[in-house]
Amino acid sequence: MSKEANHAADSTRSMAQRAVSAATLGTALEWFDFTLYGSVAATVLPKLFFPSMEPSSALLASLATFSVGLAARPLGAIICGYFGDKIGRRNLMLGTVSVMGITSVLMGLLPTYAQIGMLAPVLLVLLRIIQGFALGGESTGGQLMALEHAPSNRRGKYSGLIGMCAPLSQILANAVLLVLSATMTADTFLSYGWRIPFVMSFLLVLVGIYIRLRVSETPAFVQMKQSAVGTLGSPLRDAFRLHWKTIVRMMLFFCGPTALFYLAVVFTLGYLTNSLGVPKQTGFTLLMIANACAVVGSIAGGLLSDKIGRKRTLLMASTATFIIMMIYFPMLGTRSFAMMALAMGLFMGFTQVQTGIQPVAFAEVFPTNVRYSGSALAFTGASLFAGGPIPVVATWLLNLSHGSPWPLVALVATLNVLSFCMIAIGPETAGIDMNRLDSTDDVIGNHATNANQATL
Template sequence: MQTATPERSSLAMANRAVSAATLGTALEWFDFTLYGAVAATILPKLFFPALDPTSAILASLATFSVGLAARPLGAIICGHLGDKVGRRNLMLGTVSVMGITSVLMGLLPTYAQIGVFAPLLLVILRIVQGFALGGESTGGQLMALEHAPADRRGKYSGLIGMCAPLSQIVANAVLLTLSATMSAQAFLSYGWRIPFVASVVLVLVGIYIRVRVSETPAFVEMKRSAIAQKGRPLHDAFRLHYKTILRMMLFFCGPTALFYLAVVFTLSYLTNTLGVPKQTSFILLMIANACAIVGSIVGGLVSDRVGRKRALLFASAATFVIMLCYFPMLGTKSFAVMALAMGLFMGFTQVQTGIQPVAFAEVFPTNVRYSASALAFTGASLFAGGPIPVVATWLIKLGNGSPWGLVALCGALNLLSFAMIAIGPETAGIDMNRLDSVEDVTGQSDALARGASA
């Protein structure tokens, strides 16, 4: 019988950690896609029947936005706790809350059954879920990457990054299958509930894996230092690392805005502006998501070989070029040309998203890594991700159907992202157990570590 070496045991633990992280991220995006779909179609009829159709849709979509708005608070509080009590314990809590709220949404009585309490409970569940998701995103990434061998962090990062497009494909396929195999009345009555309730399987598997994952070596090492007792993670993140947080947030604004542009706005643009049939538009989006999965994995792997900075700069430059051609290629209405445009656009955007987890994790020291990463990640989603579909629709209307105003905005965000990558350091292979910053602009953390040790 072969005895497990420390290296083999460490790698096995790293594999469990990345499995736990991908399951949590997959559940997050699975819920995002499911709720986004039913919020515009099913929920207005079941939870807001007293309103006129337009007001009902707006009210339903508002519950979707409430969940997004709760994420920053979750990121701030969970980030602070994750830096104080550990990644593992917090991740067990967030994935449990995510699963419970998803199941409760699937079992929630409608307006016809309990009246005004139905939409009220729906809003409360969305707030709780958004709070948990705010902490889950960064925590899952750190649990995987702080366990990962230095030469495989990019690979693990790409696996985490692919969850968004993969979950979009799975969630849409589930909804399409259910709606195609059930009558409209059955789907309205209980069919839409099935995916929410079934997500409990993902949760149980996620909890099982996370229970078997040990606390990360970086956090264990940090707890041995005096800084663990004297440091204040959230306060220290703002005070000592605000420049790095801002730079990473501005970097990720570009990929975040372009991802939401592709998966939310493009579908509307194809059907409403170009007159492309909905079924064709849906197939194009599925192809684009498949390319995004490849882009995420390739981005992570390439960053292990050439470094985070070079891989990100190349992907950002390629995305900018494709952005200039994107709408003219869609305007041809040729299926092959549109598929090529969307595939390249999503693919190179997702190359950056696949590198994001490891780029964020490596640039911050252990004692504030959770707090600082969560602030940067959530800030980009809040300022660039959520608003872009609405802003894009307004710019298209302002330009009388011309997309060039939108191209200018997205191009500017992409150039800003490129600049933030260019001025940052290379972080591949850096020691993840350190308590000092990787950047000179936040070198004050050295003084904090020395002061705490004195």
């Protein structure tokens, strides 16, 4: 290999590493913020923002504000997806990571119900909507920025690295909350201790912006903009008209892992402390152990998918989560630390195998011209239908069944089976060409059809 070729290869590898660093940091920031909110939504916010309600209603209202943030994600996905496919991945990512950090800081500074009355929960919901909007664009954009730079034989590995950010951020956020709650009195933590990590997360924003400024636009997007497809197509319209079946299939596939993830990281903490009487510090520790297993699961899933394929790895993990779901709550019900840690570790580990493959599975299934729009719609659709509502629905089902978890198990197991079926009917995508586009005839025909409809 010539000196120039070696230099080009080194430059490509260096840019790929910067891209995955930028993606992982952005993903880490978004999940750090969302983990903090999920944890305090189950423990602190009911007392501070909904004190006039009785405890179970206040918990439901607090968890509903968590769901509002996820409900705003599809709008962010639609708008950011459109512009990400039109103007590029890089510049859009600078904006979304900034908005994520700013809203997190504002949440940490927000007055409570006791200080400003009903305006407090209203502002809380508004900030959650803005944060959810930014997250709708950030999630997919960061993933594509890394995977469109990645070598074809390492896309699974890069995907696993991105996927591990969620549980790694869970560990960091819960460790911070654990230290704060353990070193402060209950009143001090309730007063201002929970605010500290929200405000400090702005430091991650500054680092994230610095790294993203050093990443170039992805080769796939650059090549696409030089083609007729890149100049004529309307990404959102083309995604709906040409790839709606794929969007629906990928959304239904990810409903299972999304529901399992939010069940574990949001609902389980409240279930342990409120229903089983487990101390709050013990609950945080169990979540940290479970998320350590999830980090391993994410990386293992990504690496394995490079060796045996995305489809086979996903089917194996989906089968495992279904089996574990059947024994999850009985193991938690023992109140034995070892049994609870084992249940949560297995549950999160195999769930995260699927979540670690999600970035590459979504990226590979769509062509470049609609990849951002299609991936974002499928990803946020799953969060909207199966992620955000799960903590609220789980709490409601638990109250309705007088503490029995089996109606909840039936619901989540059904989503898991649906996910398995969507994986089974889908194609294997490992090694597929990431620079491919829709045919020019398809896009031009779509463009012409819509022009004629507008004329009529």
